[in-house]
Amino acid sequence: MFKKLLVASIFSAAVVACSSTKPPVVADPTPEPVAEPAPMPVASAPEVASAPVVSNHNSVYFGFNEYDIKDGYNGVVKANSDYLAASAPAKVQVQGNTDDIGSVEYNLALGQKRADAVKKALIAGGASAAQVEATSNGKLKPKYSNDTDAARAQNRRADIVYKADQPKGYSEDSNGLPIVDGDVYTGSVTEGVQ
Numbered sequence: 001m002f003k004k005l006l007v008a009s010i011f012s013a014a015v016v017a018c019s020s021t022k023p024p025v026v027a028d029p030t031p032e033p034v035a036e037p038a039p040m041p042v043a044s045a046p047e048v049a050s051a052p053v054v055s056n057h058n059s060v061y062f063g064f065n066e067y068d069i070k071d072g073y074n075g076v077v078k079a080n081s082d083y084l085a086a087s088a089p090a091k092v093q094v095q096g097n098t099d100d101i102g103s104v105e106y107n108l109a110l111g112q113k114r115a116d117a118v119k120k121a122l123i124a125g126g127a128s129a130a131q132v133e134a135t136s137n138g139k140l141k142p143k144y145s146n147d148t149d150a151a152r153a154q155n156r157r158a159d160i161v162y163k164a165d166q167p168k169g170y171s172e173d174s175n176g177l178p179i180v181d182g183d184v185y186t187g188s189v190t191e192g193v194q
Helices: 002-018 071-086 104-124 149-155
Strands: 053-055 059-061 091-097 132-138 157-164 170-172 178-180 189-191
Touching: 059 071, 059 104, 059 189, 071 104, 071 189, 091 104, 104 132, 104 157, 157 178
Parallel strands: 091 132
Antiparallel strands: 053 189, 059 157, 091 157, 170 178
């Protein structure tokens, strides 16, 4: 009996609650403006203050925290892979480099990924795996000061350094960067990538 009374009471309360005599609420025809949420901050690469420099470096430059080879560097990679494919005794060391942002360990790993990407491209272009060694300097051997964003961009690169049977037109500049002339590659290499 107690259960029947409890069920009846709950049913009655529900019916009373649902049968309200309050008038329906009518929406105001002019809605209040909704405040736009504040934009979320997004981490981004440092901006480079000045335009990149076009040079004859035998290097592939990379964007901040990147290791994919941009289309603008396919020519210098192809010129080196063609030379390596035609000259079996030639050997190169691809040296991956980074700017000074981040830990030593992180940058050594990133430099290795950059060197490995160029090594893979050289081999895909016809060089043998025995001709190409990939190493990383990370941020330990900068060629530029890292004082500005533009200098940091110039440190984000993989250098193709000949260790044996270098082509005619290959040398190093005053910073120790490998350079090539028109005998190796007739295009240009843009220093620093955004």
